[in-house]
Amino acid sequence: MKCYAAAATNIGKRETNQDSAYVMTTQSPNHDVVVFALVSDGMGGLQSGEIASATVAKHFAEWFKAKISDDSLLDFLSIKEEWSRYVTIIAERFIEAGKEKGATMGTTLTALIVVESRYLFAHIGDTRLYRITSDGISVLTEDHTKAARLVREGEITATEAETHQSAHVLTRCIGAKRLYELTFGEGRIDGDVTFLLCSDGFRHYNSKSELYAAFINAQSNFMLHDSIKECINRGIYRGETDNSTAVAVCLRK
Numbered sequence: 001m002k003c004y005a006a007a008a009t010n011i012g013k014r015e016t017n018q019d020s021a022y023v024m025t026t027q028s029p030n031h032d033v034v035v036f037a038l039v040s041d042g043m044g045g046l047q048s049g050e051i052a053s054a055t056v057a058k059h060f061a062e063w064f065k066a067k068i069s070d071d072s073l074l075d076f077l078s079i080k081e082e083w084s085r086y087v088t089i090i091a092e093r094f095i096e097a098g099k100e101k102g103a104t105m106g107t108t109l110t111a112l113i114v115v116e117s118r119y120l121f122a123h124i125g126d127t128r129l130y131r132i133t134s135d136g137i138s139v140l141t142e143d144h145t146k147a148a149r150l151v152r153e154g155e156i157t158a159t160e161a162e163t164h165q166s167a168h169v170l171t172r173c174i175g176a177k178r179l180y181e182l183t184f185g186e187g188r189i190d191g192d193v194t195f196l197l198c199s200d201g202f203r204h205y206n207s208k209s210e211l212y213a214a215f216i217n218a219q220s221n222f223m224l225h226d227s228i229k230e231c232i233n234r235g236i237y238r239g240e241t242d243n244s245t246a247v248a249v250c251l252r253k
Contacts, residue, residue, distance in 0.1 A: 001032065001033045001116070001117075001251055001252065001253055002251070002252040003025050003033050003035060003114075003249070003250070003251055003252075004025075004218075004219065004220055004221050004223075004224055004249075004250040004252075005023045005024075005025050005035065005037065005221065005224065005247070005248065005249045005250070006023070006221050006222075006224035006225035006227075006228060006247070006248050007021045007022070007023050007037075007225075007228070007245075007246065007247040007248075008225060008228040008229055008232060008245070008246060009021060009232075009243065009244065009245035009246075010232045010236065010243065010244045010245070011243055012201060012236070012240060012241050012242050012243050012244055013241040014241070014242065014243055016049070016050045017050065017243045017245075018041060018042035018043065018049035018050045018052075018053055018107075018243055019039065019040070019041050019042070019053060019199045019201070019243040019244070019245035020038075020039070020040045020041075020042070020053040020054045020056070020057035020107075020245075021037075021038065021039050021040075021057070021197075021245050021246070021247050022036070022037065022038050022057050022060070022061045022247070023035070023036070023037040023038075023247045023249065024036050024037075024061070024064060024065075025249075026068055028068050028069060028070075028073060029069060029071075030071060030073075031073060031074075031115050031116050032116065033114065033115070033116055033251070034068065034073060034113075034114065034115055034116075035112070035113065035114040035249050035251075036060075036061075036064040036111075036112070036113050036114075037111070037112045037195070037197055037247045037249055038056075038057060038060055038061075038109065038110065038111040038112070038197065038247070039109075039110050039127045039197040039198060039199055039245055039246065039247055040052075040053040040056045040057055040107045040108055040109045040110075040127065041053060041107060041108045041125065041126070041127050041199040041200065041201075041243070041245070042054075042106070042107040042108075043104065043105075043106050043107065043108075043170075043173065043176065048098075048101065048103055048104075048105045049105075049106075049107070051105070052094055052105050052106055052107040052174070052175060053107040053108075055090065055094075055107075056090060056107050056109055056174060059086060059090060060083075060086065060109075060111055063082065063083075063086065064113070073113075073115045074115050074116075074118065076118070076120045076186055079113065079120060080120070080122070080182075080184050083111070083122050083182060084181075084182055087109070087124070087174055087180055087182055088180070090174055090175070091106075091174045091175045091180040093175075094106055094107075094174065094175025094176065095175055095176070098175065098176065104175070104176040105175050105176060106173040106174055106175030106176030107125070107173060107174050107175065108124060108125020108126055108127045108144075108170070108173055108174070108199075109122065109123070109124050109125060109127065109174055109182075110122070110123045110124075110125075110127040110128060110129050110141060110197050111123075112129060112195055112197060112249070114189070114195075114249065114251065117188055117189045117190070118186065118187070118188055118189070119186060119187055119188075119189060119195070120184065120185075120186040121140060121141070121184065121185050121186070122182045122183070122184050123141040123142075123144075123182065123183045123184075123185070124144060124172050124173060124174060124180060124181070124182050124183065125143075125144050125170055125172065125173045125174075126143045126144060126145050126148075126168070126170060126200045127141075127197065127198065127199050127200065128141050128143070128197070128198055128200075128203060129141045129195060129196070129197050130195070130196040130197075130198070130208075130211060131193060131194075131195060131196075132193065132194040132195075132196060132211070132212055132215050132216055133191065133192065133193050133194075134191070134192065134216070136212065137208050137209075137211060137212040139208075140185055141183070141185070142183065143161075144170055144171045144172035144173070144183075145161075145166065145167055145168065145169055145170055145171060146166035146167075146169040146171060147161040147162075147164040147166045147167040147169070148161060148171075149171060150164070150166070162204075168200070189251055189253075191253055192250075192251065192252050192253055193250075193251050194215050194216070194218070194224075194248060194249065194250045194251070195248070195249045195251075196211065196215060196246060196247070196248050196249075197246065197247045197248075197249075198245065198246035198247070199242075199243060199244060199245045199246070200242065201235070201240055201242030201243050201244040201245070202231060202232065202235065202244045202245055202246045204235060204240055204242070205234060205235035205238040205239065205240050206231045206234060206235055210231070210234070211231065214227040214230055214231055215227050215248060215250075218248070218250060219250060219252060224248040224250055227248065228246045228248055231246065232244045232246070
């Protein structure tokens with residue numbers, strides 16, 4: 001299996017970039033293809049949000065680097081438990097730090113690990129994971145926002161949720177609140193696929209059809225990077241002011 005990956009970010013019109021991203025493709029002693037990627041979007045005002053997202057990215061990246069040589073990479077149950085434990089520890093630290101500063105401190109997280117033909121993702125907040133294949137594009141994650149909850153309750157439509165006044169109000173995140181339980185999902189890779197992880201600033205002004213068109217034929221590191229930049233620039237042109245960040249991972253059988 002061939003694997004390509006890229007990441008890019010743009011500060012937008014904000015004073016700081018509260019988004020963080022990480023991607024690493026490698027091999028382990030027992031697996032030819034191993035990929036780990038994440039995107040996190042901090043909150044809490046200026047440095048607090050920046051520190052929160054960077055802290056989560058750093059800890060998870062360190063976890064992956066230590067895990068590469070481990071024989072348990074395919075033990076997704078154990079990985080879920082480890083990730084949940086990491087998030088609990090980090091969230092409690094953020095809550096205490098927020099109390100000391102007199103401000104909230106937290107971050108979203110969407111993380112993905114691919115081992116051969118299997119993948120596992122963890123999610124909390126409104127960063128997203130898309131899956132792109134020849135059959136189309138789908139969102140694997142569910143936004144943890146008040147607007148998304150209204151959609152689930154049948155109060156508004158998914159289209160209305162994109163511009164709803166509560167679209168940016170998180171119901172779950174790492175820190176800030178004590179609601180930091182991760183949502184997990186997993187599956188098998190049966191053919192060519194591209195995974196796209198992104199912050200909300202990346203997707204606001206890019207429709208699913210535009211994301212599909214940008215990434216479906218991107219089959220190299222450079223092409224993936226160009227596709228990410230294309231979407232970021234389109235968002236800026238259309239009025240996006242938020243930080244915009246994405247990681248793309250392309251797997252070809």
